Amino acid sequence: LIISNSKMSSTVEAKSAGGRGKAQGSKKSVSRSQKAGLQFPVGRIARYLKKGRYAQRLGSGSPIYLSAVLEYLAAEVLELAGNAARDNKKNRIIPRHIQLAVRNDEELSKLLGSVTIANGGVLPNIHSNLLPKKNGKGKVESASQSQEF
Numbered sequence: 307l308i309i310s311n312s313k314m315s316s317t318v319e320a321k322s323a324g325g326r327g328k329a330q331g332s333k334k335s336v337s338r339s340q341k342a343g344l345q346f347p348v349g350r351i352a353r354y355l356k357k358g359r360y361a362q363r364l365g366s367g368s369p370i371y372l373s374a375v376l377e378y379l380a381a382e383v384l385e386l387a388g389n390a391a392r393d394n395k396k397n398r399i400i401p402r403h404i405q406l407a408v409r410n411d412e413e414l415s416k417l418l419g420s421v422t423i424a425n426g427g428v429l430p431n432i433h434s435n436l437l438p439k440k441n442g443k444g445k446v447e448s449a450s451q452s453q454e455f
Contacts (some may be wrong), residue, residue, distance in 0.1 A: 346373040401425040
């Protein structure tokens with residue numbers, strides 16, 4: 307009896323998983339974001355596309371493509387905002403820097419034309435008619451004209 311139990315335990319250890327779960331020596335799972343070489347989450351975007359019910363069916367490449375597009379746009383905005391922050395001698399990007407970056411770029415300004423960025427402010431712009439005139443003679447003449455009637 308004791309001998310047969312030891313044989314049974316040795317045969318149970320040698321058995322394969324038999325389709326239950328992953329085998330012990332299997333590779334580590336690789337996400338779709340890693341396969342595509344992206345930082346944005348492909349799986350999460352796929353879930354959002356499914357939950358949004360934008361279409362009855364969803365292709366396998368569409369969340370990857372959308373992730374790549376969103377990652378590119380985010381990188382572009384962050385790069386320009388980082389340049390704006392550096393121009394203002396700051397180490398941290400604030401909404402003002404994002405606003406300056408977006409509004410100074412023609413294509414991003416067109417894309418985000420109807421978007422309001424909270425605490426972004428406006429582009430610095432003074433109309434030329436509002437600026438004081440640079441003629442030195444203009445001030446003297448105007449003073450003499452006001453005395454003559």
